[in-house]
Amino acid sequence: MRTLLITGPGGSGRTTTAAATALTAAREGARTLLLGTDRTDTLSPVLGTEATPRLTVKRVDPDADFRTDLAALQDRAASALDLLGASRLEPEETTPLPGAEELAILRALRDAALPESYDLLVVDLPPTPRALSLLALPEELRRYLRRLLPPERQAARALRPVLGRLAGVPMPAEWLYGTAARLDRRLAAVEAVLADRDTVVRLVAEPGPAGADAVRTATLGLALRGLRTDALIATRVLPESEAAGWLAGPVAQQRKTLDEWRESYDVHPVAHLGRDPRGTDDLAALAVPGVTTRPATVDWPVTDLPHSRLRSSGGTPTADDGVLVWHIPLPGARRDELDLVRRGDEIVVTAGPFRRIVPLPSALRRCTVAGAALREDELRIRFRPDPALWPRTH
Template sequence: MRTILITGPGGSGRTTVAAATALAAARQGTRTLLLGTDRDDTLGAALGVRTGPAPTPVEPGLTAWRPDAAQGFRDGLAALQDRASSALDLLGAARLDPEELTPLPGADELALLRALRDAALAEEHDLLVVDLPPAPRALALLAAPEELRRCLRRLLPPERQAARALRPVLGRLAGVPMPAEALYEAAARWDLELAAAEAVVADRNTVVRLVAEPGPAGDDAVRATVLGLALRGLRTDLLVANRVLPEDVPADSWLTGPLAQQRKTLEEWRDTHDVRALPHLGHDPRGADDLAALGAPGVHAGAAPVEWPVTDRLAEDGVLVWRIPLPGAVREDLDLVRRGDELVVAAGPFRRIVPLPSALRRCTVAGAALREGTLAVRFAPDPALWPQAR
């Protein structure tokens, strides 16, 4: 299944473009599922059809689904209370009534990750179009599965779980309480769920489609978002310039200023992105007719996979070079820290901890340079770890 993740700055028309994209793909003959994330039914307003927790047929080949984060939170807590019933009874704790609960911060994001996993596992559609939150929240959401799995592995390393059978004995010998069996089981369950969501995000058939209004603010947001996506190794297939003004504006109109900014931004975007311009209809698009009038692209064949190659320059310079594409990065805002077999990369407000390729784990960092949007990190073989030539 192919996946198109749609995001952009707040107020750029992401939901409308997501709905128009899904509609275009369905009318091209692709079985499409449109996944919404807003608690308010903005997706249904764009489609002209109410959407909710149950998948809703919109027209042949197109289904819309807006998971209920509140219900998912209540169901999850109820299941947790059931699993911990013996401990709760022992403590004399009163159980919480699911109906009295309101979702905690982050419940929407967790509901979306579960929905991504469920949609991929169902295999009922050929294309999944996801209306993500605004770009800053979307970047944090897309990073969550990898980061949470990393935390779980650090707290409960899989290789140490073999000691679970010896837990009672170890507890008596050490004189300290050992982690309960339920903790390991919960960690394994969470890891599987996060791995499924991470697999959808990292899949080679998954792309991110950016939406922004052409102008100074939109340009700043696109630059920041592209950098955040690049650090995560995610690829964009298109930059959708939304609400593009018509060119035939009278010379004495107040729109001449915004139109000039629009032209300049579109020219710059076309130098670095595959741009699709959608017209300003003069009103908020509502219903299938308006969405079709936008002419949004459906499935697009562009966007090469993002690669972080290691270049062998041992014969020439005695180093291996790891090239990390970071378009838009500024040298002053970059930071690198080697920690064990991991490299901590910070670019502006974004940060990622990545495992080193196997060959680089036997090397020491010998320097780094940023040129033309690519960070080149040089690694010199560590004589104590590198195999010696005879």
């Protein structure tokens, strides 16, 4: 199943574009699921009441998800809560805590990808800043879990049933590790959806200075996370025939931005209808493209420079003053916005307002950082093998 994540600045026509894209795909024959993530139902007013064959629309319900999760947690910890004399919370007295909405969206994304009942999943993500934080959440939460509850510490779990029988109740550590393991599996499933080669992000923006800044920032944040983009939808494009009078300035501004975007993106201009699109006829008139091509794979490969003498001998890496280079694509990055820190076996990359902490590949853990440079929209980090950690060959 293909997954298309749609985001853009607030007010750029993100939801309209998501609805139009899903409608186009369904009319082209794809069994399409359109997932809305807004707390209020913003998709129904755009789509209207007319049913479309092969198109299913669903909306995330964070309130219901939070109550379900809280009830399940209380059930698993019932013995410990009874021991402490704690009172259970009833569903009608609970309201979602901060972060519950984000977790509900991630769960919906995971669940929608599981049944394989559809050919295409279109997700109307929140506005770009929040969407980028949301897409980073699975990796960050899994990292926190591994640090706070390392899986190897469960080696002593064989003793917990004995201690539990002595105390008369299950030990809290048992359900705590079990809960952490379940959460880790769920987050891993979301990560798998995001990392899948059939998952892409489609950016939406109105051409102009503000839209250009938003697109550059979004592209940088997506690249740092290794997420792929398939197209840039330029919304509310004024017709060239209106390039006179008081509209001459906005038309020229849009034309300039579109020309700049076309140098780096697959741009699809969407004409301004002169009104807010409502109903399937208006959505079809926007002529938003479907999903027919696969994007180029984006990854963070470790490669040799031509002058490197790093080689493999009998499956064991050896080096004679060799250099490894880690290429990290960062389109739109600026040198004065970059920061790089090595912390043990991790590398911390900061690009503008975004930061990512990733474990180093095994080969680079035995190297020291020899320098870094930003060239051709790539951050290139140079690693030199540490003689104390690399075996010598004779």
